[in-house]
Amino acid sequence: MSELALRATWRDYLEMCKPRVVVLMLLCAVVGMFLATPGTVPLDLVLYASLGIALVAGSAAVVNHVADQHIDAKMARTESRPVATGRVTNSQAIMFAAVTGVLGMALLWFLVNPLTAWLNLASWVGYGLIYTLYLKRATPQNIVIGGLFGAAPPLFGWTAVTNSIDPGGLLLVLIIFAWTPPHFWALALERKDEYADVGMPMLPVTHGEAYTRLHILLYTILLVVASVLPFVIAMSGPLYLAGALALGAGFLYWAIVLMRNNNDRAPMETFRYSIVYLGALFLVMLIDHYLFLGVSSTAPIQMTPLSA
Secondary structure (H helix, E strand, O other): OOOOOOOOOHHHHHHOOOHHHHHHHHHHHHHHHHHOOOOOOOHHHHHHHHHHHHHHHHHHHHHHHOOHHHOOOOEEEEEEOHHHOOOOOOOHHHHHHHHHHHHHHHHHHHHOHHHHHHHHHHHHHHHHHHHHHHHHHHHHOOHHHHHHHHOOOOHHHHHHHHHHOOOHHHHHHHHHHHHHHHHHHHHHHHHHHHHHHEEEEEEEHHHHHHHHHHHHHHHHHHHHHHHHHHHHOOOOOOOHHHHHHHHHHHHHHHHHHHHHHOOOOOOHHHHHHHHHHHHHHHHHHHHHHHHHHOOOOOOOOOOOOOOO
C-alpha cells in the first residue's frame, strides 16, 4: 500500500460517491415518492428508500472514479480526485463500491420493494459500466444516451411508493432526460480543451462550439415543453406551471446568451443555473402537489410486505 493511500480519509471515500450529485438525485427521488400518492409517505419508507438509492448511486460513482482515473489525472477539474492521486487504491475503491452497492441493494430489496431494487441495479449497470466504460468514450451523444440512466431517480421514488411503473413517474424521468444534455454540454464548452487533450469525444470537441450551443438551445426548448406536461395532464397545478415557466425562462435566457457567444462566463453560468433549475423545479412541484391537489395528511400509504 502506498504512502498516499495510507493518508486516505473518510472525506476521500465520501468524495468518490459524488455527494453533491447524489443529493440532487435524492431530492428528485423524494419528490417522486410524494408525487406518487395523494396521501403522505411513511417516514421509514422515505428513509430506507433514500439511503438505498444513495448507496447504489454512490457505488456507481466510485466505479466511475476507478475507470476514469487516468483521464481525471490530466484534467484540472478532476486531477485531485482520490483515485487519480493515489490516496485511494483501485482495490480499496472497488471494495468500497461493492460494499456500498450491495448494502444499498439489500435495503431496497428487503425494506422497500424488489422493483425499486431492480431499477437501481439497472441504473448502476447503465451508468457505472455502459456509460463509464463505453459510451463516454465512443460517441459525442454519450450524454444523451447515458442521460437516461441518470434521469431515473424520480422513478425510483415513485416505484418505492407504488411498486409499479406509471406514466407520472416516467414523465418525471423525461424532464431530467431533457435537462441532462444542456446541463453537461454547458460544462463541456467550458472544458473543451481538456476533453480534447484526453481524447474524450464530447460534442464541442467533435462538432464544434457553435453546433453545441445550438443544441443546448434546442434541448432547453424541449426541456421547457416537457416541464409543463405535468400541468397539461393535471398531475400538477397552477403554482407549478408558474414556477416551471419562470425557471424555464431563466434557462432559455442563458441558452440564448450562449448562442450569442459574447459572454465568456456564459458556459459556467449556464451550468450552475441548470443545477439550481432542476432542484427548484422539483421543489415547486412538491409544494404545488400539497397546496393544489388536495393531498390528505390523514391517509398515509401502506408499505407492501415483501411476501405480497
